[in-house]
Amino acid sequence: MVTLDDLKTPEKNTWCPGCGNFGILMAFKKALIDLNIEREEAVLVSGIGCHGKMINSVNINGFHGIHGRVLPLAQGIKLANPNLTVVGFAGDADQYNEGWGHFAHAIRTNIDMTLIVHDNMVLGLTTGQATSTSQPGFKSKSTPFGVIPPMLNPLAHALVSNGTFVARGFSGDMLHLKGLIVEAIKHRGFAFIDVFQPCVTFNYLNTYDWFRQRVYKLEEAGHDVTDRKKALEKAFEWGDRIPIGIFYNKERPTYHDNLAHVKDEKLTKLPTKNVDITSTINEMM
Amino acid sequence: MITNKISLLVGGEAGAGITRSGFLFAKTCLRGGLYVFGANDYQSLIRGGHNFYTVRADAEMVYSQADTIDLLLALNKETILLHKQELVSGAGIIYDGDQITITDEELGRNNIKLYSVPLRKTVKELEGPPIMENTVALGAAIALLDYDPELLNEVLRDTFSPKTAELNIEAAKQGYNYTTEHYRNNFGYKLKKTASAGKHKIFLTGNEAIGLGALNAGCKLYAAYPMTPATPILHFLAPLDREYKMVVIQVENEIAAVNMVAGASFTGVRSMTATSGGGFCLMSEGLGMIGMTETSPVIVLVQRPGPSTGLPTYTAQGDLRFAIHASQGEFPRVVIAPGNVEECFCKTIEAFNLAEKFQIPAIIISDKYLAESNETAEPFDQHRIRIDRGQLITETEYTGKEEYKRHKFTENGISPRAIPGTKGAIVRTNADEHNELGYTTEDPALATKMADKRFKKLDALTKELENYETVKLYGPEEADATIIAWGSTKGPIREAMKILSNEDITVNYLQIVYLTPFPASKIQKIQQSAKKTIIVENNKTSQLSSLIQEHLLRTVDHKILKYDGRPFNPEALARSIKEVL
Numbered sequence: 055m056v057t058l059d060d061l062k063t064p065e066k067n068t069w070c071p072g073c074g075n076f077g078i079l080m081a082f083k084k085a086l087i088d089l090n091i092e093r094e095e096a097v098l099v100s101g102i103g104c105h106g107k108m109i110n111s112v113n114i115n116g117f118h119g120i121h122g123r124v125l126p127l128a129q130g131i132k133l134a135n136p137n138l139t140v141v142g143f144a145g146d147a148d149q150y151n152e153g154w155g156h157f158a159h160a161i162r163t164n165i166d167m168t169l170i171v172h173d174n175m176v177l178g179l180t181t182g183q184a185t186s187t188s189q190p191g192f193k194s195k196s197t198p199f200g201v202i203p204p205m206l207n208p209l210a211h212a213l214v215s216n217g218t219f220v221a222r223g224f225s226g227d228m229l230h231l232k233g234l235i236v237e238a239i240k241h242r243g244f245a246f247i248d249v250f251q252p253c254v255t256f257n258y259l260n261t262y263d264w265f266r267q268r269v270y271k272l273e274e275a276g277h278d279v280t281d282r283k284k285a286l287e288k289a290f291e292w293g294d295r296i297p298i299g300i301f302y303n304k305e306r307p308t309y310h311d312n313l314a315h316v317k318d319e320k321l322t323k324l325p326t327k328n329v330d331i332t333s334t335i336n337e338m339m
Numbered sequence: 340m341i342t343n344k345i346s347l348l349v350g351g352e353a354g355a356g357i358t359r360s361g362f363l364f365a366k367t368c369l370r371g372g373l374y375v376f377g378a379n380d381y382q383s384l385i386r387g388g389h390n391f392y393t394v395r396a397d398a399e400m401v402y403s404q405a406d407t408i409d410l411l412l413a414l415n416k417e418t419i420l421l422h423k424q425e426l427v428s429g430a431g432i433i434y435d436g437d438q439i440t441i442t443d444e445e446l447g448r449n450n451i452k453l454y455s456v457p458l459r460k461t462v463k464e465l466e467g468p469p470i471m472e473n474t475v476a477l478g479a480a481i482a483l484l485d486y487d488p489e490l491l492n493e494v495l496r497d498t499f500s501p502k503t504a505e506l507n508i509e510a511a512k513q514g515y516n517y518t519t520e521h522y523r524n525n526f527g528y529k530l531k532k533t534a535s536a537g538k539h540k541i542f543l544t545g546n547e548a549i550g551l552g553a554l555n556a557g558c559k560l561y562a563a564y565p566m567t568p569a570t571p572i573l574h575f576l577a578p579l580d581r582e583y584k585m586v587v588i589q590v591e592n593e594i595a596a597v598n599m600v601a602g603a604s605f606t607g608v609r610s611m612t613a614t615s616g617g618g619f620c621l622m623s624e625g626l627g628m629i630g631m632t633e634t635s636p637v638i639v640l641v642q643r644p645g646p647s648t649g650l651p652t653y654t655a656q657g658d659l660r661f662a663i664h665a666s667q668g669e670f671p672r673v674v675i676a677p678g679n680v681e682e683c684f685c686k687t688i689e690a691f692n693l694a695e696k697f698q699i700p701a702i703i704i705s706d707k708y709l710a711e712s713n714e715t716a717e718p719f720d721q722h723r724i725r726i727d728r729g730q731l732i733t734e735t736e737y738t739g740k741e742e743y744k745r746h747k748f749t750e751n752g753i754s755p756r757a758i759p760g761t762k763g764a765i766v767r768t769n770a771d772e773h774n775e776l777g778y779t780t781e782d783p784a785l786a787t788k789m790a791d792k793r794f795k796k797l798d799a800l801t802k803e804l805e806n807y808e809t810v811k812l813y814g815p816e817e818a819d820a821t822i823i824a825w826g827s828t829k830g831p832i833r834e835a836m837k838i839l840s841n842e843d844i845t846v847n848y849l850q851i852v853y854l855t856p857f858p859a860s861k862i863q864k865i866q867q868s869a870k871k872t873i874i875v876e877n878n879k880t881s882q883l884s885s886l887i888q889e890h891l892l893r894t895v896d897h898k899i900l901k902y903d904g905r906p907f908n909p910e911a912l913a914r915s916i917k918e919v920l
Contacts, residue, residue, distance in 0.1 A: 065778045097759050099602075102770075109769060110778045115759040117605055118769040118779065119598065120628050126595035130602025130610070131759070133586050134560055138606070138759055159591040315581040321559040322607045322758055326728065328688075328721050331554050334579065335718050338547070339369075339538035 056087055065110040074174055074251030074262075075104060077225030079111055082141070082170070084228075085235035086114070089139075096139045099128040101153065103145030104179045104253075105172035122152025125160040125169065132167045135322050136310055139239060140167040147177045147185045150206050154186075157208070161215040161244055165309045168238045168245045171208065172225075174253035175260045182256030192259060209289040212246050213282060213302055219245035220285065220302040224269050226252070226262050230298070237300060243308045250298070265296075272299035279303040342529045343373060343398040346405035347480065348422055349473070350391035351414030353384050360412070360473035361392025364480065365713060366494045368396035369542045371487065372533030376401045376830070377542070377713035378906070383567070383651045389417055398533060400715070402679070403830035406910040409528050410483065412476045414458075416441060426451055429527045433479050433518075435459055435472070454483060454522050461513045467506050474507045478514030483522060486530040488515050541718050545709035545827075546613075548680040548719075549639055550575040552687025553611050555721055558637070559585040560610040562599040564592050567651050568707035569613040569641040593618035597625030600636035604629075605768065607731065607758030609691055613639035616658050617648065623665045626700055630670030630793070632768040633746065633754070635694035635701070637687070642706040644904045653904030654707035656826055656877040660885075662704045663855050669790070671797035674702045674855035678829030680714045682852065688724035689807070696729035697800045698753060704854070706877065708906040709827035730755040737764035744775040748788065752795030801856045809858035812865060814847030820920055821869035822848040823862075823895065825883055827906065828875050834909030835916060846873075846916060851883070859890040866893060873897040873919060875907065 061083045069075050086096060096114045100106045102121035109118040115138070119127045128142040149157060149171045160169070176194065177183040183196035187208070191200040212220045219241040223231035231249060238245035250269070252262050277299070278284055285302035310317065345368075349361045358379045365377040373396040381390040393404045407427045413419045413434040419441055426432075428450040434441075436455030443449070456479045458472040465471070474495070481488050491511055496504045543551075550572050553561065563573045573589065580587040590596050596612040603610035614622060619640050629636060640662050644655035662674050673693050677683040687703060694701035730753055737743050737757055743764035747754040754775075757764040767777030772789055774780045780789075814836055822832055832848050839846055849865050851858065866872060866887070872895040874884050879902045884895050897919040901907055 063778065093765060094760055094762055106771075107779065109767065113765060115765055116767040116769075116777065117602065117632070118771060118773075118777075119601075119632075120624055120770050123594060123598040123625070123628075126590065126598035127602040129595075130560070130562070130599035130604075131606050132602075133588070133599070134603035134606040134608035134610070135758075135760060155591060156595055159595070313586065315584050316586055319584045321586065321603075322760070324559060324607070324609060324728070325557045326726060326733075328555050328724075328726055329557050329583065331551055331719075331721060333582070334551060334554065335541060335721075336538075338541040338543045339718070 055090060056093055058083060058087065060093060061086065061113050063111055063113045067111055068107060069104060070255050072254045073104070074225040074253065075172060077228045077231060078170065078172060078249055078251060079108065081228045081231040081235055083112060084232045085239060088232070088236050089239055091139050095137070096141065097131055098141055098143065099124050099131065100143040101145060101148035103148050105143050105145040105148065108143045122148055123156070124148065125153060125156040128167055129160060129163070129165050132165050135320065136166070137320070141239065142167065142169045144169065144171050146171060146173040146175060146187045150186045150208055158211060158215040161212055161217045161246065163309050164218060164244045164306065166243055168235070169247070170235065171248045172251045173248050174251045174257055176253050176257040178253045178256055189259065207289060208248050209301060210286060213286050213289055217246055217302065218243040218305055221247045221300045222298045223247055223249040224265055224298050225249055226265055230271065234300065237303070241303065242305050268294060268296040269298045270295055272297045272301065340527060340529055342531055343396070343533065345396050345409050345484065345528050345530060346407060347394045347410045347412065348391055348408045349412035349414070350389065350418030350422060352386065353381060353388045353390050354386045355414050356470045356473050357390040357414070358392050360477055361394055362713065363491070363494055363498065364477055365394045365396070366542060367481070367491045368394065368530065369540060369715060370490045370493060370536065370538065371530060372536035373398060373530070374400045374715045375542060375713070376403055376715070378404045378708070379711055381652050389421060391418065396530070402833040403906070403909055406908040410480060412480060413439070414472060414476065415439070420445065423448060431483060431526050433476050433483070452526065454479065454518065456514055456517055461510060465506065465510055465513070467510060471507060471510050474510040475514035478511030479518040481511070482515040482518035483526040484528055484530040487532055488512070540715050542713050542715050543680055544571065544711050544713050545677065545680055545683045545705050546571040546641070546711065547575050548683035549687045549703060549705070551719065552684040554579065554583055556609060556688040556691040557726055558609045558611050558691065560600065560603040560608050561585065561587045561612065562590050562596045562610070563612050563614065564590055564596055564618060566615045566618045568643055568710045569615050569639060571711065572613045572639065593621040594625060597622040597638065601625060601629050601632065601634045604634040604636045605632070605759070611637040611639065613641060615641050615643050616645050616661070619658065619661065619665065627666030627668055627670065628770045629700040630666065630672060631770050633698040633793070634768070635698050637690045637694055637701045637703065639703045639705070641710045642704065644902065650904040652707070654827070654877060654906055655902060655904060656706055657879070657902070659704065659854060659882040662702050670793055671697070671800060672700050672702060672855055673800065673853070674704055676704045676826040676852060676854055677709070678826055678850055678852070681716050681719065683709070684719045685724050686852065692724070692727040693800065695731065696727060697796045698729070698756065699796060699800070704826065706827050729753070732757040732761060736762040745777050746773060746775045746789070748775060748792055751799040752792045753799065797856065804853060804856060804858065807853070809853035810861045811850040811852060812847060813850065815845055816847065818845045818847040818870070820846045820871040820873055820916070821865065822846055822873050822875055822916070823851065823883065823887070824848065824875040825851045825854060828877060831907035831909045831912050832875055835913040838909060838913040839916060844917065844920065854886070857886060857890045862887065863891050866891065871896045871920070873899060873916060875899045875912065877901055877906065
């Protein structure tokens, strides 16, 4: 039985005091404990940005990759060994800017894994530039006169890309977020959670208070998580009231479900002797 | 009468089945016991344009296409006009006189034999699809060459579904009969079954040989995005995924592909991707990540001319330096350049072994000419290069005394590898500089130690490679000149050597198979005793010369370079060599 102590690492945490990432970190650890997932059976994949330092804070298997590429890396791990619980952590810039191209594809491919995006609506580690989820008018070092284009809507994108599990959490409500992560990991298929995660240093606009005043829980509002159209409507809700919780949750066959030939094969159990290719060679005569 | 020595070209529009019919003829020669080389030349379009496929068949081993053509199968007029100057005196042209009229003036040659065969009419009568005109032409070619039509029928049966095969066999028969009736004993070339007729040898492309190597080496995950001329590897492996119980996946781009194979490798699965220059550009960052995280996928770089999109369906060797240096920072890698199909097979297995043993990225560099040309070979020895997975902890439980450290410091820099899921071991790696446990670090002393650790592996690898055939020498030890080359130039060079030796000119040929680590001492030994050195390379700046200069502080005497997207032709190459002697 894994404990919080087991998941501790000797590394010093370097997030700012009060950083929204702490809520995600704790929620994830508690989700692992709730689900009783052994440390050896879980893989944490992270990208580049403040969120990427998750690798140093959870004592489970991990691969800290490069900017924007959490998804293909995590997919490769899961494709190769479906017995592992694979959870990808990405930042908003990491996933929605640099890695946007992989986002829709991972969702439609539907490999059984979880993606958690630390969405603080700003680039933190590069010291505070606007990102694709920054609100129009948001002033930053790179947008001194305010952000011009509208925000990307990752939840709506996930829904129209045939996403099977689409949710939004708030790191200021750790227990609620933990519940979402538990459901996401349990979900058979690609699960996506966008997490509001206030950046206490560079995002003067979207603060804890800003979110607290606005967020409400879908499950308390009688939302039907099996209705994609309703979910899409909710994904467009923005302003005084912003929904969090599970927007959509309906399974469809995973990528592996269509790979009957490797279903019972552990790819990692590689042959130690050369594979017999006689039949294929004979085709070439 | 010339027997069992033929160079045939079949040409026509894209979409007319040119490559297929060239291949069918080649296979027909193979089954008769001949050695065959087949090369395709096609443009980056789907319909129209001009495609051709050349087949060279001989009773002796052939390493490349020929410079000239003995028999032309012209499925359109353009084929005749474009290739008439390549025809030898006494060459024949099979064409459809109902569709093509060619005047003496247009042909401009009076030593060519024209064989009109009613291709379209035959197909119409058989109510077959227009693409079957090729098969009628093939039947005509078999008749002109006085060859056994049953060999072609067998190949057709092996290639097509029973119904389509029977229709094609009938088409070929019509072409054969018409030609026999009208042009019996008219052509100066003949093919004859040899004693080694039957299914004994294999005929395959470099891409297929790399695919076979991957299968034999136990590759279980192949991820790629289509890019000419690397796409056929994906086409080759995709239908085999069930038989070999592996995952073959086409992903959204090359960035995804390289990251996916890195992830798979992290879990202990042998994985591979392939691309051409443009895709390799996109993979560069991932390549560095592989170096940093000490994962070990195999990356195949099938070159085509650049820069940028360049000549997308043609050949070049312009990416050597790129393969050696791609990605920021410094890390060890292995870059291997096979020169023929047999090497494509063996070197791929070696690449998998070395990548895992030294926990480094392995790059196989080939090019369109090698990747898509068909060559004859003995069936590959499946046990010659044995799988060696290096220091891999295969037990389900880690029983080490201390905590498992994925990037543990060791004498040779190689850290025993556990895979995620191993009980008692937490496997952590990091594209950031990291400590032994895989946690991020920015400590200067640790950063130095980690870089040193990675480069100790290069020392170990270099030592290991002393026992590998990293270079090969062909020809006599004493020679008038030594050709130095790498990769696909091998075929034309070996043909050129045959031509030169017939003229009592002795050259030998040093093939450099491993480009990184550069086998400097082995090259030096040979270069020191060489009377004259000649580089033969399919690029503009002679990247191999610069490597020799860099590692050996020696210049080469001559460079024969070609960068028009086409491979060297043996006779032209022999002439170029003579010019510099």
